[in-house]
Amino acid sequence: MTAAASTALRTDHYELTMLASALRDGTAERRCVFEAFTRRLPDGRRYGVVGGTERVLEAIENFRFDESELERLAEDHVVDETTLAWLRDYRFRGDVDGYPEGELYFPGSPLLTVRGTFAEAVLLETVLLSIMNHDSAIAAAAARMVSAANGRRIIEMGSRRTHEESAVAAARAAYLAGFTATSNLEAGRRYRIPTTGTSAHSFTLLHDSERAAFESQIAALGADTTLLVDTYDISRGIATAVEVAGTGLGAVRIDSGDVGVLARQAREQLDSLGATGTRIVVSGDLDEYAIASLRAEPVDGYGVGTSLVTGSGAPTAGMVYKLTEVEGRPVAKRSTRKGSRGGTKSALRRHKDTGTALEEVVHRTGPGFAEPKAGPHDRVVPIPLVRGGKRxxxxxxxxxxxQRLRHALVSLPWEGLKLSSGEPAISTVFHAEESI
Structure with a gap:
């Protein structure tokens, strides 16, 4: 089992409770449809970004109960012997459709449709939601930051601000959303994401002088490296950096203070020293709003950490996983503010002839339901992901x-890219929906 793979004990206790009960009363093998969706976007967001689909597929493929896990369940009296025997042979053999990674979504979008027996599909709830809620939240925050950066390089560097495995997933989601690189080497190894990084203040403090630290780094990495110049005095640090590296110095990084003002001053000083090609990278508690505020400043790149790995105030996408069909019969939850729509669904995204998205048409599929007529620029959003348990x-x-996400963001109405609060960028329309 690899570090990236799911283990079966990432399921939840209550899922095993439902499984044991369904096996006892004979409903476990009923053919069912589950759907992952979100009822609303996080406050202030106008679109969501699907993240984690590839990791979901890995989780489904690797979802197995080994003997040590089954022994633990037996010792803790979590389930009975009948259920343990069933879990020993567990394999997901159903079908999955869903929005591909990098796709935009809106309230009610059928993000993942899982078809199989109740028993095999219900066990996947926690692992699927834990992946998609995390990765989609990070991807949405990252997409807003990339839009704010307006074409400038942006580096993910938040590994120290989250769980070690979440850090790898966050780096992947950020790269999906358009980040240039990550400082996380495991993400680079696992997903072939470009990695980059520079030294920290501790490296400068280690040496007897700032000059000695710069000389050491350049000797090891060459003049094209990035030197951290704000350990002591920024102006003196820049002067020393250019003296040591020459006018071909790759970049300087500013990690504290009023980075907009400091970037302006740094640009003027670098140019006066002849280092006109030296780039300026800023970091230090940046989020999409801070990045947007720096658009007019001479900043060439951003390093983002804490706000990225915490979803910039929205650490979960709020997705749920609900049973929508049993043996071909639509079922739905009626609870106040937590209702759902029954039946198997798909979605058609309508566009103007200019390519601008107009609305998301969510519709029932199956006998008795005609699909909405697609225009020349419309497209079906979900794609097949798993058939018969195989990817x-x-x-x-x-x-x-x-690239999908880059094109999708271009398709949004311009209001949809605003960082201010507002309605979803495009509306969700439920077509030919029955009252359940």
Whole structure:
């Protein structure tokens, strides 16, 4: 089992409770449809970004109960012997459709549709939601930051601000959303994401002088490296950096203070010293709002940590996983503010002839339901992901999905890219929906 793979004990106790009860009363093998969706976007957000689909597929493929896990369940009296025997042979053998990674979504979008027996599908709830809620939250925050950066380089460097495995997933989600690189080497190894980084203040403090620290770094990495110049005095640090590296110095990084003002001063000083090609990278508690405020400043790149790995105030996407169909019969939850719509669904995204998205049409599929007529620029959003328990061949790659998101953001009405609070960028319309 690899570090990236799911283990079966990432399921939840209550899922095993439902499984044991369903096995006892004979309902476990009923054919069911579960759907992952969100009822609303986080406050202040106008679109969501699907993240984690590839990791979901890995989780489904690797979802197995080994003997040590079954022994633990037996010792703790979590389930009975009948359920343990069933879990020993567990494999997901159903079908999954869903929005591909990098796709935009809105309230009510059918993000993931899981078809199988109740028993095999219900066990996936926690692992699927834990992946998609985390990765989609990070991807949405990252997409807002990339938009605010307006084409400038942006580096993910938040590994020290989250759980070690979450750090790897966050780096992947950030790259999906358009970040240039990550400082997380495991993300680079696992997902082939470009990695980059520079030294910390501790490296400068280690040496007897700032000059000695710069000389050491340049000797090891060359003049194209990035030197951290704000350990002591920024102006003196820049002067020393250019003296040591020459006018071909790659970049300087500013990590504290009023970075907009300091970037202006740094640009003037670098230019006066002849280092006109030296880039300026800023970091230190940046989020999309701070990045947007720096658009007019001579900043060439950003390093983002804490706000990225915490979803910039929205650490979860608020997705839920609900049973929508049993043996072909639609079922739905009626609870106040937590209602759902029954039946298997798909979605059609309508566009103007200019390519601007107009609305998301969510519709029932199956006998008795005609699909909405698609215009020349409309497209069906969900794609097949799993058939008969096996991943579909030739699914889009991470690079494909980076491009998907880039094009999707361009398709939004301009109001949809605002960082201020507002309605979702496009509306969700439920087509030919029955009252359940």
């Amino acid at each position: 579909v061949d030739d699914l889009p790659s991470l690079e494909d999905n980076r």
